Amino acid sequence: MGSFPKTFIQSVQYFRDVDNCLKFLVERRWKDGVTCPTCGRKDVAFMATRRMWQCKTKHPKSQFSVKTGTILEDSPLGLDKWLPIIWLLSGCKNGISSCEVARNLGVTQKTAWFMLHRIRYAMQDEEKGGKIGGPGCEIEADETYIGGKARNMHQGKRDKNRQLDNFGKAIVSAVLERHGEVRAKVVPNRRKKAIQEHVREHVEAGSTVYSDELKSYDGLDEYTHQVINHAETYVNGQIHTNGMENFWALLKRGLKGTYVSVEPFHLFRYVDEQVFRYNNRKDMTDAERFELLCTKITGKRLMYDELIAKEAKKQFAVDVF
Numbered sequence: 001m002g003s004f005p006k007t008f009i010q011s012v013q014y015f016r017d018v019d020n021c022l023k024f025l026v027e028r029r030w031k032d033g034v035t036c037p038t039c040g041r042k043d044v045a046f047m048a049t050r051r052m053w054q055c056k057t058k059h060p061k062s063q064f065s066v067k068t069g070t071i072l073e074d075s076p077l078g079l080d081k082w083l084p085i086i087w088l089l090s091g092c093k094n095g096i097s098s099c100e101v102a103r104n105l106g107v108t109q110k111t112a113w114f115m116l117h118r119i120r121y122a123m124q125d126e127e128k129g130g131k132i133g134g135p136g137c138e139i140e141a142d143e144t145y146i147g148g149k150a151r152n153m154h155q156g157k158r159d160k161n162r163q164l165d166n167f168g169k170a171i172v173s174a175v176l177e178r179h180g181e182v183r184a185k186v187v188p189n190r191r192k193k194a195i196q197e198h199v200r201e202h203v204e205a206g207s208t209v210y211s212d213e214l215k216s217y218d219g220l221d222e223y224t225h226q227v228i229n230h231a232e233t234y235v236n237g238q239i240h241t242n243g244m245e246n247f248w249a250l251l252k253r254g255l256k257g258t259y260v261s262v263e264p265f266h267l268f269r270y271v272d273e274q275v276f277r278y279n280n281r282k283d284m285t286d287a288e289r290f291e292l293l294c295t296k297i298t299g300k301r302l303m304y305d306e307l308i309a310k311e312a313k314k315q316f317a318v319d320v321f
């Protein structure tokens with residue numbers, strides 16, 4: 001697409017035109033022509049004035065828009081607002097806060113918060129099919145603590161957080177293929193079961209796995225497991241977890257600098273956001289990364305209720321400040 005935006009500013013200008021938004025998303029969502037998201041019929045009629053389609057079969061949502069059946073469904077905000085924010089979140093290194101989005105779009109912070117969470121949901125990698133690594137490949141495995149100081153929280157939150165088993169901190173476990181992808185996940189604790197399950201789910205047998213001396217990594221017998229003792233040194237030839245340290249630095253910079261405080265309940269969404277950017281950082285322009293995210297957005301659906309759940313709703317006030 002010759003005129004397609006290459007920079008954020010160009011995207012704001014380009015997507016100011018609603019028909020450009022529509023054309024862009026339709027081409028990505030329905031490569032072989034518009035299809036009813038409910039029943040799959042292809043002979044749908046376009047209603048130009050409303051920018052919607054009419055399906056000839058009688059069923060709910062027989063009139064649908066490009067948002068129907070995607071994470072944008074039910075959002076009253078226009079695509080001219082959505083697409084530039086998707087562009088920003090797909091590329092910014094440290095994340096964007098709901099305050100910034102609210103100010104820039106002229107929407108409430110609550111609206112901005114839901115926008116960002118919907119986009120994060122699209123960033124989630126559900127194609128777990130392929131493992132990373134394999135014989136001859138080098139994998140770094142590590143885990144880190146994320147979270148606030150328990151004494152700063154009020155009583156109710158403290159009780160809830162105690163269930164996390166880690167004094168108010170959450171734990172993220174990750175495996176990273178050197179020069180390749182990272183797979184990260186919030187885990188309930190640092191015990192052997194949780195840690196090794198994550199490694200085995202994502203790493204091919206026969207890989208060389210580097211970790212620190214944490215006992216939870218003992219017994220990864222289908223791998224060549226090499227340990228760096230951090231009490232002594234951080235690098236011993238090939239044996240180190242510096243790639244993981246780099247990823248943690250990015251994740252924590254985003255969480256601390258931009259999001260200030262994140263409830264454990266929502267932490268996995270911020271982890272998904274960082275993983276998406278990390279795994280798509282190389283050999284890809286901003287425009288290509290944005291386009292990739294748009295294809296993920298139209299393939300998924302996130303309902304408002306599902307996102308907030310009752311519990312999270314109560315926490316909203318403390319979530320974002």
Ligand SMILES: [Zn+2]
Pocket residue numbers: 036037038039040041055056057059062
């Ligand atoms: Zn239909």
